Amino acid sequence: MIVLKNVRPYGEDAVDIRVEDGVITEIGKDLTAGEIFDAQGAVALPGFVDLHTHLREPGREDTETIETGSRAAALGGYTAVFAMANTDPVADNAVVVEHVWRRGREVGLVDVHPVGAVTVGLKGEKLAELGTMARSQANVRLFSDDGLCVADPLIMRRALEYTKALDAVIAQHAEEPRLTVGAQAHEGETAARLGLAGWPAVAEEAIVARDCLLARHVGARLHVCHVSTAGTVDVLAWAKARGTRVSAEVTPHHLLLDDSRLATYDPVNKVNPPLRGHSDAAALRQALADGVVDCVATDHAPHAPQDKDCEWSAARPGMLGLQTALGIVVKTMVEPGLLDWRGVARVMSERPAEIAGLPDHGRPIAVGEPATLALVDPDARWTVDGAALASIAGNTPYEGMELPGAVIATLLRGRFTARDGKVA
Amino acid sequence: MRHLLGADRLDADTALAILDTADGLKRTLLGREVKKLPTLRGRTVITMFYENSTRTRVSFEIAGKWMSADVVNVSAGGSSVGKGESLRDTALTLAAAGADCVIVRHPASGAAHRLAGWLSDVGTCVVNAGDGTHEHPTQALLDAATLRDRLGGIDGRRIGIVGDVLHSRVARSNVHLLTTLGAEVVVVAPPTLLPTALADWPVSGLTVSYDLDAELPTLDAVMMLRVQAERMHGGFFPSAREYAVHYGLNATRLAMLPEHAVVLHPGPMLRGMEIAHAVADSPRAAITEQVANGVHVRMAVLYHLLAGEEDQA
Numbered sequence: 064m065i066v067l068k069n070v071r072p073y074g075e076d077a078v079d080i081r082v083e084d085g086v087i088t089e090i091g092k093d094l095t096a097g098e099i100f101d102a103q104g105a106v107a108l109p110g111f112v113d114l115h116t117h118l119r120e121p122g123r124e125d126t127e128t129i130e131t132g133s134r135a136a137a138l139g140g141y142t143a144v145f146a147m148a149n150t151d152p153v154a155d156n157a158v159v160v161e162h163v164w165r166r167g168r169e170v171g172l173v174d175v176h177p178v179g180a181v182t183v184g185l186k187g188e189k190l191a192e193l194g195t196m197a198r199s200q201a202n203v204r205l206f207s208d209d210g211l212c213v214a215d216p217l218i219m220r221r222a223l224e225y226t227k228a229l230d231a232v233i234a235q236h237a238e239e240p241r242l243t244v245g246a247q248a249h250e251g252e253t254a255a256r257l258g259l260a261g262w263p264a265v266a267e268e269a270i271v272a273r274d275c276l277l278a279r280h281v282g283a284r285l286h287v288c289h290v291s292t293a294g295t296v297d298v299l300a301w302a303k304a305r306g307t308r309v310s311a312e313v314t315p316h317h318l319l320l321d322d323s324r325l326a327t328y329d330p331v332n333k334v335n336p337p338l339r340g341h342s343d344a345a346a347l348r349q350a351l352a353d354g355v356v357d358c359v360a361t362d363h364a365p366h367a368p369q370d371k372d373c374e375w376s377a378a379r380p381g382m383l384g385l386q387t388a389l390g391i392v393v394k395t396m397v398e399p400g401l402l403d404w405r406g407v408a409r410v411m412s413e414r415p416a417e418i419a420g421l422p423d424h425g426r427p428i429a430v431g432e433p434a435t436l437a438l439v440d441p442d443a444r445w446t447v448d449g450a451a452l453a454s455i456a457g458n459t460p461y462e463g464m465e466l467p468g469a470v471i472a473t474l475l476r477g478r479f480t481a482r483d484g485k486v487a
Numbered sequence: 488m489r490h491l492l493g494a495d496r497l498d499a500d501t502a503l504a505i506l507d508t509a510d511g512l513k514r515t516l517l518g519r520e521v522k523k524l525p526t527l528r529g530r531t532v533i534t535m536f537y538e539n540s541t542r543t544r545v546s547f548e549i550a551g552k553w554m555s556a557d558v559v560n561v562s563a564g565g566s567s568v569g570k571g572e573s574l575r576d577t578a579l580t581l582a583a584a585g586a587d588c589v590i591v592r593h594p595a596s597g598a599a600h601r602l603a604g605w606l607s608d609v610g611t612c613v614v615n616a617g618d619g620t621h622e623h624p625t626q627a628l629l630d631a632a633t634l635r636d637r638l639g640g641i642d643g644r645r646i647g648i649v650g651d652v653l654h655s656r657v658a659r660s661n662v663h664l665l666t667t668l669g670a671e672v673v674v675v676a677p678p679t680l681l682p683t684a685l686a687d688w689p690v691s692g693l694t695v696s697y698d699l700d701a702e703l704p705t706l707d708a709v710m711m712l713r714v715q716a717e718r719m720h721g722g723f724f725p726s727a728r729e730y731a732v733h734y735g736l737n738a739t740r741l742a743m744l745p746e747h748a749v750v751l752h753p754g755p756m757l758r759g760m761e762i763a764h765a766v767a768d769s770p771r772a773a774i775t776e777q778v779a780n781g782v783h784v785r786m787a788v789l790y791h792l793l794a795g796e797e798d799q800a
Contacts (some may be wrong), residue, residue, distance in 0.1 A: 247596075255682035256495075258596035258621030328597030329604075374574050374595035376619070464508060 064097030064478065070107040070438060072428040074404035075300040077104055082434040085477035090430055097132060100482075105471050108408045110142025111389070112415040112424050114205065114234065114289060114312055115360035117381065118144070118175070120166065121159070122151030126456045127161065127365040134453040135171040135363070137480035138486075140437030140470040143416070143424045144173055144385075148180040149210040155180035155191035157199040164201035172480045176419065181222045185211050190222060197229040201372040204420045207234035209288055210335070212270060214240050219274060223283035232310075232418065234286040234306040235274050237295070238336065242266035247376055249322045249337040257325055259375065264292040264335045271295050275302035275309050286418055287311040289362050291336040293346035300355045310418045312360035313347050315384055315391035320344070320460060330371050330378030331460045334362070337380075351410055352401040358414040365456030372458070383459045386452050390466030391441065397441075398467060404441075407463050412437075423476075434477040441471035453486070488604045488791050493622040501791075502664060506632050508787035509780065516553070518781075524786075527556035531795050533586040534616070535577070537563040537593040542754055542778060543616050543626075547590050549623035556793070561587075567722065580609040587793055590614040594676040596621035612792045620654045625788060626753055629781040631668060636780070637749040638707055642669030647702050648659040649675040649734060649751035650712030650761050651723075653682050657753045658712060666692045673706075675699050676715050677734065679723045699734055703743040710751040711736050711761045728761060737763040741771060749773050754797050 072090075081089035081097075094414020114134065119127040123332060127135075129146070136144050146163050148154035156165060160177040178194040183189045185208045185438040196203040206226060213219045213235060222233050238250040243266045248254035250261025260350025271287055275298065278285035290296065290311045302309050316334060321341045324332040364381025371378050392411065396402040402410065408425075426432040447464050449457040472482045479487035488501060516522050532551040536544050544560065551558035561581065572580075573769055574593070589611055591599050596619030600786050603613040617623040634641055646665055652658040652674050659682075665672050671692045674685060678697060685695050696702050703709070714730060729739075736750065741763075744750075750762075750772040758764045766772060 218571040250683050250685040252687045255684060256659070256688055258619050258659060260620075261683055327604075328600045369573060372575060374593065374598045374601050377574075 066094045066097055066099050067107070067438070068099055068101045069104055071101040071104060071188055072107045073408055074106045074441065077425050080107070082474070082477045085434055087428065087430055087432050087434050100472065102438050102471065105370055105440050106404050107428055108140070108437045108439060109405065109412040109425050109428065110413040110435040110473060110475065111140045112419070113141050113144040113361050113363070113385065113421060114286070114358065114415045115209070115362045115384065116144040116146055117149070117364040118146040119365060120150065121162070126367050126453050129166040129175060130170045130456050131453055132363070132385070133167065133170045133175065134486045136173040137473050138453055138470065138484065139385040140389050140439065140473050141173055141385060142435045142437070142475045142480070143176060143421055144471065145205055145419060147180050147209045148178045148207060149185055153180050153184050154178065155183050157195045157201070159190070160196050160201040160203050161199050170260040172486065173475065174424070176205070177201050177203060178209070178234070179206045180214050181206045181208045182218060185268050187218060188212065188216070190225065193225060193231070194229060197231055204231045205234055205286070206231060207236065207288065209236045210233065212236050212238040212240060215231070216273060216277065220277050220281060223278050223285060224300065227281070227283050230420065232284045232286045235270065236288050237267045237270035237274065239266040239269050242269070248325055249339045251322055251340055253322045253325050257328070259325065264294050264339070266291055267336055268294040268298055272298045275307050278309060279305070279307040284308040288359065289314050289317065289336055290347065290356055291317050291339050291343065293343045294303050296346050296350040296355055299350070303355065310414070311355045312358050312415070313351055313356045314360060314362045315388045316382060316460065318344060318348055318351070318395040319391050324460065328375045330373065330375050331382065331458050331462070333375060333378050333380045334382055335380035348395055348401055352406070353398065355416065358410045359388060359392055360415065361385055365454050366458065367456060368458060383449070383452060383454050383456060387447060387459070387461050387466060389470055390445070390468050393441070393468035394466060434474050436474045437470055438472040440469045440471050443467070445469050488637060488793060489790065491624055491788055492599050492613065492615045494624040494627045494660040494667070495622065497664060497667060499622065499667050502628065502631070502668060505628055505784065505787045505791055506635060508782040508790055509632050512786050513783045523555060524553060525555050526790060526794050527551070527554040530587045531554045531559065531585050532588045532590065532789065533559045533561060533581050534590045535561045535581065535592070536616070538617070540592055540617070542781070543592065546778070546781040547616060547785050550782050550789060553782070554696050554786055554789055556789065574602065575605050578605050582606050582609045586611050588612045588789065590616050592616040593618055595619050603795070614788060614792065617656050618776065619656065621656050622660045623656040624660050624664070625628045625781070625785055627664040628788070629777055629784040630661055630751055630753070631664055632780040632784050633751060633777045634708055634749065636776065637773055641665060644707040645671045645673065645705055647675055647709040648712065649699060649709060649736070650693060651680045651714050651718055652676045652712065653680045654715065654718065655712050662690060662693060666690050673702050675702055675734070678722055680718070689775050699740065700743065703740055704745065706744060706748055707742065708749045709736065712753070713755060714761050715755055720726045731760055735761055735763065736766050738765050740767050741769065744771070746793055750764050751777060753777070
């Protein structure tokens with residue numbers, strides 16, 4: 064039995080929370096008995112759910128493993144992560160997804176849900192065995208070729224249609240490949256001046272528009288990965304208004320950073336989709352506040368130093384995200400008044416859990432509910448030190464940046480997975 | 488000046504100082520049988536070329552040798568680069584071997600900037616000899632030197648840059664340097680070969696046109712850019728023939744220029760494509776002067792980078 068003393072659910076009045084057998088059994092004042100954890104007024108939120116994580120295992124264990132990624136997740140306040148399918152071998156069959164699921168359980172710090180590939184080998188040509196993955200022990204409910212777009216409209220239509228029977232959702236990396244041949248950075252004034260081949264906003268927007276039309280046509284659900292442009296926000300608002308079953312995520316880096324970062328040619332800022340313009344970031348923050356974009360997903364993508372400390376065009380796209388996500392959401396959404404703590408719970412936990420169909424995450428903080436929580440010190444400020452993060456890869460665009468809001472503890476079904484900045 | 492990475496970072500005073508040094512060196516060497524100055528004796532200059540180049544590499548090599556520097560040429564084909572060594576390791580290796588200056592040509596935009604960052608602790612200076620589609624600052628300096636010779640100055644002159652601006656590092660460097668030196672620059676190309684939002688670039692005195700014939704009578708100089716073969720097959724324009732008809736500098740168009748106007752081309756030229764045979768060989772063309780000025784400008788750049796600090800001391 065644990066008693067969490069002096070916590071403020073959703074930033075509201077301070078209470079004590081009694082946890083027994085993984086469940087919240089009492090919320091009140093002056094509770095005692097068992098193990099006491101004095102939260103000193105920390106904000107209690109439902110544990111975060113990340114729909115978009117690259118754990119790199121199997122294949123690139125030199126940059127991240129399910130264990131190190133789970134540690135980063137726990138320290139970042141996450142209690143469930145969705146491990147993307149672009150591993151080596153690709154998670155396009157039951158054997159690989161069950162391996163990832165089992166490794167996640169063995170580590171036990173966060174619920175690791177493997178994402179299944181939509182197409183065999185992420186090649187975009189032939190549907191992977193979606194049903195077999197869905198019915199495997201891994202119970203896959205999210206499918207994505209992330210990193211690559213399911214560009215062929217017929218394959219995408221079939222994938223959307225087929226998953227209706229599986230109660231699953233296709234998460235699309237929206238990038239029309241013909242419009243992004245050789246692309247290096249957001250197509251705009253900055254990249255043009257720097258001689259970096261452009262990744263135009265329309266390459267994302269055209270696919271999102273097409274997929275919304277397809278999803279509506281076949282009556283399927285669609286999830287849009289890492290929305291990066293103001294135009295995509297407009298398309299999503301339009302599609303949602305006409306009843307399309309579409310959800311969308313935005314990454315912390317697209318909320319905070321923009322293409323002014325390109326000037327140094329430092330590939331820590333290279334990511335796909337690329338950092339966009341200042342006005343895109345502003346539109347994304349507003350869309351997240353308004354609910355047009357449903358949730359925050361990290362696109363945590365560790366890369367080895369030799370794949371980042373090189374010339375821009377040779378570098379791999381992607382950046383760490385699990386341990387900095389909350390701080391960036393506080394910085395970009397809470398501090399400017401775009402979201403309150405109820406809103407943070409919605410975009411970091413409740414909506415992603417709903418989208419992925421996780422029954423025991425993103426639950427209310429109430430008696431009888433799972434004690435799956437993130438406790439956040441809203442007044443803390445900390446400085447990002449890439450080498451000190453739990454991931455094996457240490458390169459980050461946030462190096463040396465001061466972020467507000469620190470996760471002081473994470474509980475998964477009543478058990479501490481992180482506590483006072485250390486994995487528990 | 489610590490490095491020469493791009494014309495965008497050159498202020499007018501620095502650029503003019505380099506051009507004046509180049510002029511001085513040119514006069515000093517004029518008519519000399521032995522073209523050798525002792526200025527950089529004992530200094531080691533390494534050229535690192537990751538792309539094929541004849542004129543730029545040779546020009547830098549001659550510049551270094553005429554200044555008595557020890558010049559070592561490294562090409563990507565015949566070095567550890569072919570074995571997969573990273574740019575960073577190659578750069579650190581060359582610096583450790585004693586390079587005072589590394590001159591780099593690389594297909595990645597920003598490669599010289601990255602190199603300057605990696606070499607910042609060891610004190611090796613970096614000269615950008617062309618990075619991807621970004622900049623080629625010594626080309627812009629030699630173009631400016633040529634324009635000064637021919638036009639008597641650059642301030643207030645109107646200069647057209649014509650052709651594949653999108654993929655051209657020469658164009659980007661010239662836009663920055665010529666506007667810094669007070670010229671008006673008009674960039675002329677089909678819309679598919681223009682960089683994004685050119686009109687919004689933080690550069691004053693820059694305009695954009697799709698119509699070469701309309702601009703020619705207003706120009707003091709026109710700089711023709713090479714159209715690379717891969718662009719012809721990349722769908723940027725319908726055919727080489729149509730490009731030559733609309734944007735090629737032929738004898739008829741040459742006649743539309745004011746009489747004093749000068750024709751530049753960074754080379755290598757595609758005769759019959761962006762520039763007609765007769766135009767390239769006409770007295771209006773300053774193309775061989777550009778090459779000659781290239782050596783003097785690069786001598787001046789090496790002087791300012793490697794000898795400048797001794798002057799101050």
